[in-house]
Amino acid sequence: MRQTIAEKILSEHSSSRAKAGDIVIAKVDFCFGQDGTSGMIIDSFRKMKDASIFSKEAFCMVIDHSSPSPNIGVSAIHDKIRAFAREHKVKVFDVGCGVCHQLVPESGYVVCGDLVLGADSHTCTYGAINVLSTGVGSTDLAIAASSGKSWFKVPETIKIVVEGSLPKGVYSKDVILNIIGDVGARGATYKSVEFHGSVIDALSVEERFTISNMAVEMGAKSGLMVADKKTMDWVRRHSNKVPKPVLPDADAKYSQIRNYDVSDLSPQVACPHTVDNVCDIEKVLGTRIDEVNIGTCTNGRLEDLEVTAKILKGKTVADGVKLIITPASVKIYLAALKAGYIEIFVRAGAAVNNPGCGPCVGTHQGVLADGENAFSTANRNFLGRMGNPNASIYLGSPAAAAATALEGKITDPREHKRRL
Amino acid sequence: MSNFAHRLKIQNDINTDYIISGRFKFKIQDEKELAKYIFADLEDDFHKKIKLGDFLVAGENFGCGSSREQAPVALKASGLQAVIAKSFARIFYRNAFNVGLCLLECETNYIDDMDEIEVDFENNIIKNISKGVNIDFKPIPEIMKNFLDKGGVIEYIKEFGGFKEDVT
Numbered sequence: 001m002r003q004t005i006a007e008k009i010l011s012e013h014s015s016s017r018a019k020a021g022d023i024v025i026a027k028v029d030f031c032f033g034q035d036g037t038s039g040m041i042i043d044s045f046r047k048m049k050d051a052s053i054f055s056k057e058a059f060c061m062v063i064d065h066s067s068p069s070p071n072i073g074v075s076a077i078h079d080k081i082r083a084f085a086r087e088h089k090v091k092v093f094d095v096g097c098g099v100c101h102q103l104v105p106e107s108g109y110v111v112c113g114d115l116v117l118g119a120d121s122h123t124c125t126y127g128a129i130n131v132l133s134t135g136v137g138s139t140d141l142a143i144a145a146s147s148g149k150s151w152f153k154v155p156e157t158i159k160i161v162v163e164g165s166l167p168k169g170v171y172s173k174d175v176i177l178n179i180i181g182d183v184g185a186r187g188a189t190y191k192s193v194e195f196h197g198s199v200i201d202a203l204s205v206e207e208r209f210t211i212s213n214m215a216v217e218m219g220a221k222s223g224l225m226v227a228d229k230k231t232m233d234w235v236r237r238h239s240n241k242v243p244k245p246v247l248p249d250a251d252a253k254y255s256q257i258r259n260y261d262v263s264d265l266s267p268q269v270a271c272p273h274t275v276d277n278v279c280d281i282e283k284v285l286g287t288r289i290d291e292v293n294i295g296t297c298t299n300g301r302l303e304d305l306e307v308t309a310k311i312l313k314g315k316t317v318a319d320g321v322k323l324i325i326t327p328a329s330v331k332i333y334l335a336a337l338k339a340g341y342i343e344i345f346v347r348a349g350a351a352v353n354n355p356g357c358g359p360c361v362g363t364h365q366g367v368l369a370d371g372e373n374a375f376s377t378a379n380r381n382f383l384g385r386m387g388n389p390n391a392s393i394y395l396g397s398p399a400a401a402a403a404t405a406l407e408g409k410i411t412d413p414r415e416h417k418r419r420l
Numbered sequence: 421m422s423n424f425a426h427r428l429k430i431q432n433d434i435n436t437d438y439i440i441s442g443r444f445k446f447k448i449q450d451e452k453e454l455a456k457y458i459f460a461d462l463e464d465d466f467h468k469k470i471k472l473g474d475f476l477v478a479g480e481n482f483g484c485g486s487s488r489e490q491a492p493v494a495l496k497a498s499g500l501q502a503v504i505a506k507s508f509a510r511i512f513y514r515n516a517f518n519v520g521l522c523l524l525e526c527e528t529n530y531i532d533d534m535d536e537i538e539v540d541f542e543n544n545i546i547k548n549i550s551k552g553v554n555i556d557f558k559p560i561p562e563i564m565k566n567f568l569d570k571g572g573v574i575e576y577i578k579e580f581g582g583f584k585e586d587v588t
Contacts, residue, residue, distance in 0.1 A: 139518040
């Protein structure tokens, strides 16, 4: 007894009774890399003599960060990934498929109760469907892919309880930005976070992904939620694997419990150059914006595109503003096409990218100029993140981003209340 | 030979984008080349200050952000003996020991830029020769020590054919 979700999943996978602070060797259910990390995964893999992929169903690579390739160097890495995949008969999601953190759960690779590693820091995203998933580097990933195991420090857990009801124009993105602003960029370092409360319960699974996605921005190893009926329905719709939902014990030991009431929350904005530099949107209204980026593993899902379309419908973006929209996966792209969102975007003056990470990583598809300000639905606004250290990035919800694109300055999405 | 501490202008929350920007990590495959671009978005030519065996000293949450392993690889290739910080972000912490870069966690307020430093690994003490101060660092967990001893986790795995601590 007295175990958190993270302790239970690590116990189950390490045949031990894992408690916070222990170091355990545990079995990994699924692992993957993306194009920024897979080159080094392959290098590490080759350094281990006679290594083979532990389970071909439990590993894949996703070409999403610089996709399609913007230069010869990246093309060589993509080529290396494809060649390795052919040699070892493993799955590659190639150019145009989408972002790893959408593709992995959407393709049914991970289900409740799983222990998952990704060579990408936002692997914590699947905590929303009760998966203990966390980011590691390429060498860790190569070892997990070849042995099916990794070492874990069992984390302490912070319980975050979100109560109240979300006002119109305020979204799960605003909730997590608010929490990160409060906890700070290192407030949860090496800890796991569990999100509970009526607000979390009321969110769709897609909206929950946005919250778990950003757990790493406060340093957390994972951002876990319990599996409810919505989770189980979602998982069963996307996967044939058997989900094994894990609840924390009623008397689980938490290192901290933090309570939030979001009933009066304003839309939130993370200001340059740290994710925890968060304020109410009222404080930064009118800030000039040159580029708006809607998409990424944080907010590139159908519901995000839907709210964007509601605000943009029949309108055009402000003069001189670049609006860049990137669906998170082909599935989402097709659904958005069918729903008419893509036509609304194009008519509004947006550049619609192929599914992938888009301009978030700063290698292509929207690199900023000196002195430019961007408003992005992504999860990071570090100096230089979008390719230029002489530019600034503000983070917020898709609704705030769409409203901002129409005005060319940071704009409260609640001005479009009637459309939401 | 004496080894010295190097401090950046910013101290806390130095993320892996700052250590090695996405602009370079995709382009440059050679570690020594990559090492020339460490902290390029923060300060010009920082890498030129580092002599083999020197130390980087920082505040809280060093290495937060992206999981890019190029970050510890580039730091190691720059010639650093270890990074000394008040705390480290989780993924960076793993990556560093995995690639054989030593991290030491301790109070860093008593170390200034260009102080002469020595490390006593047996007694977990950092000696600040310039100031005549000894600083305790947190003992490195056994499993990470084993990785460092072998020069990284890959060499360790090759030697033991897996994790020798495995009980599953």
